[in-house]
Amino acid sequence: MAEATRTFLFMPESAYGPTNNCIGIGHELRKRGHRVVFAAERSWEGKLAALGFEEDLVDLAPPAEASDDAAAGGEDAEQDAGAFWKDYIQAISPEFRKSTAEQLETVVLPIWEELVAGAKYCEPQLRAIIERTKPDVIIEDNVLAFPALVTAGVPFVRIVSCNPLEVPGDDIAPVFSGLAADDREGWAAFRAEYDRTHRPLWEAFDAWVQEQGAPALPELEFIHHGDANLYLYPEVLDYHAERPLPEGWHRLDSSVRETEQAPADLPESFTDGTRPLVYFSLGSLGSADVALMRRVIDALAALPVNVIVSKGPLHDEFELAENMWGAEFLPQTKLIPLADLVITHGGNNTTTEALHFGKPMILLPLFWDQYDNAQRVHETGYGLRLPTYxxxxxxxxxxxxxxxxxxxxxxxxxxxxxxxxxxxxxAAAADVIERVGVAEHV
Structure with a gap:
């Protein structure tokens, strides 16, 4: 344990997975007597303070634009945590039916463009937050560089809570491809298409990052490596044999925090052992695809199983079958341990949580690194990948x-x-972050 209190500033991506990951690590650091501040996106306002953290929040777009987005989504973005990306992903979700190579131009590139715009907009806000909070260590769980975080004069810790293909290597598949481990011809074609579609944006962003005083970005990567680097992936799925990571990288096999929610009040027939129990979630973004939710529900209705359904934001637009129970929000880490099988979109947090609790998976990927997780689970034999549409x-x-x-x-x-x-x-993540903070003062 550190001999003195340190201030740790977290900046997670505005999505449930990275934010919950940082919340779990932040709780551990607070238990050790440290001060933890969140520079989260503004839709998390009040939700982090309720958990005992300090909030010093950022906007990723002008307030008028954020209000327009909220109106389009039919809800107040300031009250809906993660609304910035929920609204955006819903708008582009028809593109999820395309191949991963086609999605590079219609899904992946627009997401990077939106991320870049958000980084540029909030850069002055981050500099002001750093000046106010005076952190000893800055921790980012995101996929994009924010120059203020690496020019603050204090250690910078990067967390990768997406599939670790995010850190490239010659002997692993390219990130976002969902390609098999032995499909080297496919890898080459996908990398060429990624270069074609993304190099102009990357070059412009790299130039802007350097104008802010930050180091140059690694080739075709949108974020720097840190003074310490944590990545969230179980060893049994990892690519460590094919792409050993350099010194300064630390694997977290899982990062499952204790949820503050009470256990769900399941029907007695779901817990009496008379039928297998399936947990079904497409995440807060994927569950907004009502047609897909209905297809899965209709298919499972004919099976002699019970199904817990995480219904998501459009929960009132579809009905559950008689063998199902669910709600808009569920305490996932309390329910997966009860299940015999998990059906998931392949988000990194759900994938790692399912293995954390020893559950096989069926994966229905939609976008980003979900294809990579689905492929890796499939080819390592811990579940099955199905074609989502x-x-x-x-x-x-x-x-x-x-x-x-x-x-x-x-x-x-x-x-x-x-x-x-x-x-x-x-605890392992907190140990690494704490050591960085202590070393800075030695």
């Missing part, structure tokens, strides 16, 4: 039936979960 009801039901009947897989996922939980990723 092409699967038939029979294929989904067959996948559920086969995974539930696979006793060898159950034993393997159980063993992986025991090992992952023993490593206590939240």
């Amino acid at each position: 092409e699967f038939t009801a029979e294929e989904l039901r067959g996948a559920v039936t086969s995974l539930l009947a696979d006793e060898a897989l159950r034993a393997r996922t159980d063993a992986a979960g025991v090992e992952i939980r023993s490593r206590n990723g939240v």
Whole structure:
């Protein structure tokens, strides 16, 4: 434990996964007597303070524009945590039906453009926050560089809570591709298309980053490496053999925080062991695809299983079948341990949480690194990847039936979960961050 109180400034991406990851690590640092401040996006206002943290929030777009976005979404962005990206992703979601190569221009590039615009807009705000809070260490869980964070004169810690293909290597598939580990021809074509579609934006952003006094960015990467680097991925899925990471990188097999929510009041028939229990979530963004939610629900309705459904923001636009129970928001980390199988979009947090609790998965990826997680789980044998918009009801039901009947897989996922939980990723992350803060003052 550190001998003196330090101030740790977190800046997470405005989405539930990265923010919850930082909340868990921040709680651990507070337990150790440190001051923790969040420079989160403004839609999180009040929600972090309620958990005991200081808030010094940023806007990623002008207030009028944010209000317009909220009006389009039918809700107040200041009250809906993560609304900035929920509204944006819903607008581009029709593009999710395209291949990963096609999505580079219609999904991935527009997301980077929006991220870059947000970084430029909030740069003066971040400099003011750093001046006010005077942090000893700055921690960013995001995919994009914010120059203020690396020019503050204090240690910078980067957290990767997306698939670790985000850190490139010659012997691993390119990030966002969802390509198989042995598809090197596909890798080359995808990398060429990424270069074609992204180099102009990257060059302009790199030039702006350097104008703000920050170092040049790594080739075709949008964020710097830190004084310490943490990445969130179970060892059993990791690419460490194919792409060993350099010194200064630390794997967190999981980072599962204790939720403040009370356990869900499940029907007794869901917990009495008479039927297998399936947990189904497409995340706060994917669940907004009502047609896809209905397809999965209709397919599962015919199976002799019980299904917990995380219904998401458009929960009132579809009905659950008789063998289902759900709500708009669910305490996921309390429900996954009860399940026998997880059906997920392949978001990094849900993927790592499922393995943390030793559960096999069916993955229906939509965008960004979800394809990479789905492919990695599939090729390592911890679950099955299905084509999200092409699967038939029979294929989904067959996948559920086969995974539930696979006793060898159950034993393997159980063993992986025991090992992952023993490593206590939240405490390990806090140890690394704390050591950085202590070393700065030695």
